[in-house]
Amino acid sequence: MTSDNKAAITPATTRHNPWVRLWCGKPPSLFLLGIATAVTAVMAIPIIYVLIQGVQADPARWRLLLDQRIPALLQRSLGLAVTVTSLALLVGAPLAWLVTRTDLPGRDVWHWLLALPMVIPPYVGAMTYIIVFGPRGLMWRSFGSTFLDVYSFTGVSLVLASFTFPYVFLLASSSLRRMNRNYEEAAAVAGLSPAQALLRVTLPLLRPALGAGALLVALYVLADFGAVNMLRYSTFTTAIFYQIGSFDQSSAAILSVVLVSLTVLLLYLENRAKAGVRYSSVRGTWHCRQPVRLGKLKPLAMAFVTTVFLFTAVLPLAVLIFWSVTGIANGALDQRFFGFALNSFVTAGAAALIAGILALPVVYLRRRHPGAVSAFLNRLSYTGYSLPGVIVALGMIFLFNNYVRFLYGTAFMLILAYVVRFMPQSLQATETALSQVPPQLEEAAQSLGFSPGRVLRRVTAPLAVPGVMAGVSFVFVSALKELPATLLLRPAGMDTLAVRIWIEASEAFYHSAAPAALLIVLLSILPLKWMLSKY
């Protein structure tokens, strides 16, 4: 990690200074440390504040909620998370295997076609399912039966699984691609049938990827507001949203404490499951091998892949396009629409830019000045990660209405909520980008007499910029899609596209909702392309 050799020439006296030792001999300037600390504080304070409020809330309220609401909500939230995660695994893992390991026709195309549902925000997906399978939807009008009750547990589970299984699919296929095939070959040589090899060799090797995918899906389900609420289900997240709406902030804070504990528990369990098993895989011996022949099962495999694609991508996109065309023919793209789009772009753009900039000092500190302090700051900056937007929004309302009144009710509050919520995406991308810059290049430049600033400008920055920009675009798209915090924090007269989709869909004005939804979906495809090249 060290990129220069200052530590080596530091006089022995300062090396025994505890401050210097804390930083492994490379203490940062106070300026950098100050900025990184400030950024971290901004990221973590809103949520910590909510948690403190929740813990300190009136014990009588706690008791009331523990008796009445919390058991039911726990059951509903966990039930949904477990069901959706299982469905996503059952669909995502076999698809990944089919696409990477078999002679499935057109598997390279399927690789990105099956990732497509990821660009459809679940609340938009839910809207399309209501249009088609709703009590008086397309199916009912065409065939006299809805086939599926969208407003049921089954309905919510299927809809959420449809738009989250790509997380499992992508992580599993990426892992399968990188997996050293010698183990599978060894299994074959040892006399295992392909099915046995799959179960006893490939699947165990795939476990970390499946675990990570399952974790992402479960966290997503726990945090989702839009789809869950549109389909008339309830979880902790929707309950917190309504409590904030009715400004019962202490109840909202109490429920938030429980939800955060649940999230932390999930992260812990996944971590432990990972730690329990050690995998070591030798890379670099990978070579091309004949794909598994599906033989007679090929039509069955094709039917499976096509069905999944049909219900998770073709159906929602077709519905969106149809209603968009209807809407545009009726003049949906009026001045108001462009106003909403502008509001979306300005808020999401500002958030993305700020998240991109603020990530730099934190990541830089961690990379160039490793140690307990920088690791701690880095960890804290990830607080917004995996936490529902409603809790971030609650923190914003608490803080701004009590301490920063002049900014309360401005777009700044909303933008900051986006930054807190999505900054981890930018941190991750920046971290990856910087770690891919070989330190030797920087050292070589320095040894040629470049000043550290010049090294940064001429060597590090040009190499890292694409990755940092990818992070910025991730944040942009995430902020564009964000619904609950936007609903709670938008200033008067500043509706965004996501808010409009919500309002129009709740009035069943699908022709007004569809163009905005389609625009968001199209914009989300850009970062998907980047992600696919990575996985």
Next chain:
Amino acid sequence: MLKRTMLLLVVTAIVLTALIGCTPRQTNTGKGEVVVYSARNESFVLPLLNSFEQQTGIKVRLLTGNETLVNKILEERNNVQADVFLSNDAGALEYLRLAEALSSNQSPALKIIDETYRADDGSWVGLSARTRVLIYNKDLISEEEMPKTLWELTDPKWSGQFMITRGGNGSMVAHVAALRAVWGDDKTTEWIGAVRKNAGAVVNGHGDIRRSVGAGEYAFGLVNNYYFHQQLSEPTNNNVGAIYPDQGEQGIGAFVNAAGVGLLNGGPNRSNAVALIDFLLQPDQQRAFAYTSMEVPLNPSVESNPIARPISEYTTMAVRLQDIGAMWADAKALIERGGLDLDLGQ
């Protein structure tokens, strides 16, 4: 160099966000702006606010929400954001007035509305009447078969057949507050519990009810009368009727609420807010308002949509709207005690 670049970036970011944060507060017309919180359906409000903008040059910033805006207004009392509150329900307005969140308004324009439908200090004024009725699907149930009083909804024979809104819906809260005044707390709580048990579906808003009853998913539902009028005007699924409940000599009468507008205390643009309220009281605007929303205007000289039955034609509940305000918050607690949740999916 690194420091300077970072400093520059940070400063740019802060300046940029500060600029964006402030933009909505600046206006380009010079006439200023007015911030409206509205619990009303946006499609009824928007045309009026647009013509106000065009006629006066005052920019309107609208935040559409629901009855929880009452809580938002109270929460923001020390940091008032809005100037005007458009409410579906006089109970909520009177509740805000009692909490001193509204400011008195001496504008003479208010006099056009009968004083039963406005606050004594003019801080809120009713604009249109909305009566609680039972909308029913004529294909599924006949007028004779329909329950004629609200109490009949507690009969198990209606189990699963009708729809109600969630308990926190503004119209529902005001209705329960009025029932308390007539029935007392115990009978009202019992009614809520039994109705909750019998209801086939508890939904977010009345729009869901009229569409579902019109489409035949349920036989009938409890709504405000203009939702019935709206369903009647749909091109399809419009074979619906309405029962005005509790009529006759023994009946307690149908509950009539008023949608209205309140002037917020300490709002940033008071004079523009008063101008907007005056504007909404103009006969032309009242007519436009009543025709699009299909409610009944409270200004007697303004004709209503012919589809709507005038208030004079049926018995109404003898409860003054002002009296509901004090019961408003309590009514919510009572609804929850009765077993009907304020929000969906609790």
